[in-house]
Amino acid sequence: MTPDELSRALSAALAAAVADGTLALPADAIPASVHVERPRQREHGDWATNVALQVAKKAGTTPRALAEDLAARLSATPGVKSVDVAGPGFLNITLDAAAAGELARSIVEAGADYGRNAQEAATRINLEFVSANPTGPIHIGGVRWAAVGDSLARILEASGAEVTREYYFNDHGAQIDRFARSLLAAATGLPAPEDGYGGAYISEIAQAVITDALAAGDTDPRELPDDEAQEVFRARGVDRMFTEIKQSLHDFGVDFDVYFHEDSLHESGAVERSVERLKADGRMFEKDGALWLRTTDYGDDKDRVVIKSDGEAAYIAGDIAYYLDKRERGFDDVIIMLGADHHGYVARMMAVCAAFGDTPGKNMQILIGQMVNLVKEGQPVRMSKRAGTVITIDDLVGAVGVDAARYSLARYSADSNLDLDLDLLTSAKNENPVFYVQYAHSRTVQIANKAVERGVRREDGFDPSLLHHESESVLLGRLTEFPRVVGQAAELREPHRVARYLEALAGDFHSWYNDDEKLRVVPYPDEEVTEDHRARLWLNDAVRTVLANGLGLLGVSAPERL
Structure with a gap:
């Protein structure tokens, strides 16, 4: 069971409580997606949610009472082993081994699509x-x-x-x-x-x-x-x-x-057109023979000269025209990445955005490096x-x-x-983060190749309930987080979240593979191939898929051999 599937099951439980009159909650107040996250302490289960605390007040009940009702409903969901209510109304959810292990199949079958989401769908973004x-x-x-x-x-x-x-x-x-x-x-x-x-x-x-x-x-x-x-x-x-x-x-x-x-902004007349629009909207004024933009109306520390007294365009005139040009090309969000010496640029450009009737921080976003x-x-x-x-x-x-x-x-x-x-980044050491992650991917490839040579084939069957060892639960839990990490990295404009996730996944993978002699993917030369070998090959290949997908998002290769 994936986090999205569990989220939908929680939404369905809320909807069922409303439908049978247990919960007095407007239909439009039922969240389409319930946030679930990994508990900090593994003994608290596989997933946790505070949805009862978020919704109870609107429903005229207590979080604890709502949580207990949801726990009873969710416990009947296939793949859910148990649901416990903790504190004022937190839900701690434990999946049965088969439901947890089934994620490995989902990832392998999704391939390059695993981790993709639709949270930015229908959004046109200009990234400069x-x-x-x-x-x-x-x-x-x-x-x-x-x-x-x-x-x-x-x-x-x-x-x-x-x-x-x-x-x-x-x-x-x-x-x-x-x-x-x-x-x-x-x-x-x-x-x-x-x-x-x-x-x-x-x-x-x-x-x-x-x-x-x-x-x-x-x-x-x-x-x-x-x-x-x-x-x-x-x-x-x-x-x-x-x-x-x-x-x-x-x-x-x-x-x-x-x-x-x-x-092209100056040659095409784009600067003049943007100025005329701001003048028509009452955003500009004349002073000392120059034309000024009222940026202080939108949070800037001072108004800005756009056309100087000699008739020449000030530097900001090009920036104004360029922003308007992007919006007129149909972009919903304009993201600009600037160097450390451009902090003073942010307030004036956000004011420009607002002067055009747009939303600073949304239609215009500025990242400083x-x-x-x-x-x-x-x-x-x-x-x-x-x-x-x-x-x-x-x-x-x-x-x-x-x-x-x-x-x-x-x-x-x-x-x-x-x-x-530079010395660290050219070394083949675990302390070198790119080597650590790429080596994990390479290791998954070599393990899979060796397993296939010994007769282990995924297509011969998969019993996800066999992935029940503690290190396998940890690894599966990490794999479930990838789509959410990608979504957060997109929402917060922070690619480093993907890199740090990959390093954590690589660590969990190495720990799993080295954890116990019983957790072998590759049988000994004279050993019979078992369902355990096949199940672990599915898990190995799921890790391979996610590592490759994550490295691809960073524009970094996923080598098969180092």
Whole structure:
């Protein structure tokens, strides 16, 4: 019996109590889904719920009395061994061994669908993450958002959402001009501008621009007047840099559905249209020759200039137009992932959301990520040989590989500072979390292969009641939690919950397999295959399924051999 099945049985028991007049509860007050959870103490049963405490007052009865009535009704449900009432009205539910063990069959037969849910169904989500400026390689902070953002997209999709991964291409503004001047300086042998960009990659890109121009039959840009040369380096340099960024992300397992160009907001008139709408709604005012948005009406600490006194659009004008553009494209929720230096950005953008009549925290959600530090041999790793001042995505992948990089960046809450030990992440030790989880998956594969070689076949039968050992009950209990963990990770926008769950599952699996000589999946060479072997093969393969599904949600491979 799965948690969802038990939840429905509890709802049915409430409905039956209403139908026979035992419970005076409006039909629309009966929860469609009753929350059940694993008790903290195993001796309290397999599942617990406080639904009687939640509903009793509306029904004009006491939680204890309602709990006792529900216990009697639920005890008659097939698969339920016993129901105990504890304290003021908690229900502790114990399943019979067959009902608990049947979960293994459900998981194996569901395969890749196990863990998926519909809580975000019919929701269109625009998820904007990374969005690094095309002026240099992606640094370690952006790598964190690549891992967390792509994992979140996968989890939201597993929860029924239609997700568009979007990259905001910052190709408008002063940073692009500084990049172009830096390339021109490198190409002509001059030092980088004081406010420019450094690192070996600047010289590499500058030389590539020259090579591309000559290959196309164009004039060597170094022979052009400075303003024309700078434009060539800007256009070709940004394109070359962004091509590298997209390739690095692709190699990291991250691809975007939309690459949105900031320039298009200004060229298409989207900025002007968004301003006109806010003016028409009375959200803006003029002061000192400038046009302001009344963001203080919506919780911001001060009003914001949108159009400056010289007629130029302020930076926030593009952000306003971009948010409206996303909503007009039909997205219900707009999620934006930003770096640690963008805390001040949150209040003003939530005010923009409210100014358009939307709900901050729902239609617009902003996630802030903290800094990442790399450590090797106990010392901080401070800079990239290529980028000069930062650690890049290629540096991290080159040091530990894609799987270790993605898993380690996704397994922590994004709003916490993170120190990554490169030595640990390249080690084949249980202390290395990605190795620990991947090894568990690999072990399930090897066990299954060996069992099949010895004649153990799932299709020859399955008696779920044989999975009654304490360690099997613990393992089955952990397996039941996976769909709920995926749902919580989606709801809270926290992919790290999936990673931590996988580590707990791997621990339970290793404990089960090592627990007792009697719990063997693989018979000895001359031993007869029994129903016990088959039952445990079903459980082994259920663990394999969940580990693979969970790793897939994090964009990490599930190897068959390590």
